[in-house]
Amino acid sequence: MGRITTRRSVLKISLDSGSQRRADTLAVEEPLEIRVAGTPLAVTMRTPGHDVELAAGFLVSEGVIAEGSEFQSAIHCGGPGTGGAENTYNVLDLTLAAGVQPPAPDLARSFYTTSSCGVCGKASIDAVETVSRYDVSTDEAAVTAEALSAYPTRLRAQQDVFDKTGGLHAAALFDAETGELLVLREDVGRHNAVDKVVGWAVLNDRLPLRGTVLQVSGRASFELVQKAAMAGIPILAAVSAPSSLAAELAEARGLTLVGFLRGRSMNVYSHPHRVTVETGEPADGALQLEGSGNDQSR
Numbered sequence: 001m002g003r004i005t006t007r008r009s010v011l012k013i014s015l016d017s018g019s020q021r022r023a024d025t026l027a028v029e030e031p032l033e034i035r036v037a038g039t040p041l042a043v044t045m046r047t048p049g050h051d052v053e054l055a056a057g058f059l060v061s062e063g064v065i066a067e068g069s070e071f072q073s074a075i076h077c078g079g080p081g082t083g084g085a086e087n088t089y090n091v092l093d094l095t096l097a098a099g100v101q102p103p104a105p106d107l108a109r110s111f112y113t114t115s116s117c118g119v120c121g122k123a124s125i126d127a128v129e130t131v132s133r134y135d136v137s138t139d140e141a142a143v144t145a146e147a148l149s150a151y152p153t154r155l156r157a158q159q160d161v162f163d164k165t166g167g168l169h170a171a172a173l174f175d176a177e178t179g180e181l182l183v184l185r186e187d188v189g190r191h192n193a194v195d196k197v198v199g200w201a202v203l204n205d206r207l208p209l210r211g212t213v214l215q216v217s218g219r220a221s222f223e224l225v226q227k228a229a230m231a232g233i234p235i236l237a238a239v240s241a242p243s244s245l246a247a248e249l250a251e252a253r254g255l256t257l258v259g260f261l262r263g264r265s266m267n268v269y270s271h272p273h274r275v276t277v278e279t280g281e282p283a284d285g286a287l288q289l290e291g292s293g294n295d296q297s298r
Contacts, residue, residue, distance in 0.1 A: 053199030137254020208232025
């Protein structure tokens with residue numbers, strides 16, 4: 001699978017059957033420097049692949065663009081300075097459409113973004129909450145709890161690289177009305193997987209993503225709610241727990257947040273009117289099906 005995975009010799013230890021040397025498949029993690037018109041904007045640790053989508057989605061998350069027409073092109077280039085340096089495909093230079101304002105100088109991250117943190121490097125707390133051009137509170141999308149309960153299994157079935165490495169997060173976008181799986185992306189960082197999904201929408205000129213459900217592996221953090229709202233996604237579902245700040249932001253933005261989505265059990269933490277149960281009627285109050293339990297998934 002090229003640069004997405006790599007093989008490494010490991011010592012496999014079993015207390016029952018002994019030890020042996022064997023080859024193991026690992027998910028690749030490499031830095032990607034994102035530039036706009038030659039000016040460095042951020043460095044993120046990611047799994048190579050769908051880099052243009054990742055960068056385009058990142059610009060949506062940061063409020064730089066909000067429509068496909070505002071994104072013009074992208075090109076991989078050489079290393080720092082690009083003075084004849086070998087192209088490692090870890091530097092991506094973006095060009096915005098004519099008339100689109102480039103990122104403000106203070107938006108540039110002062111240090112790199114890790115694969116586990118999508119808001120590291122922000123200059124201030126105020127900079128973390130970016131205002132979206134889209135009001136998801138007016139989105140009339142609805143999904144049945146029955147359909148929603150199948151999304152994690154459908155997501156897992158499409159995680160080809162996870163099957164080989166066990167080390168990638170995934171994000172998938174579903175049509176809330178038809179249940180169609182529109183796009184799925186994997187990455188070592190959950191925020192990167194979501195940016196790739198949003199970037200797919202940018203490149204296909206599908207923003208805002210009204211009437212859709214964003215399903216993610218792992219937990220639901222503040223940043224994932226933020227990214228969903230910036231892309232106009234009305235429903236975010238996670239197989240694990242949300243943070244308190246994620247639930248607060250979802251409530252404030254009018255976004256439906258679902259957590260602990262496993263089998264036929266789920267908790268709806270905000271705006272439960274978009275999740276219908278059995279009779280097709282919206283759920284009243286905070287919906288909880290069969291409890292949640294504790295979870296330590298990251």
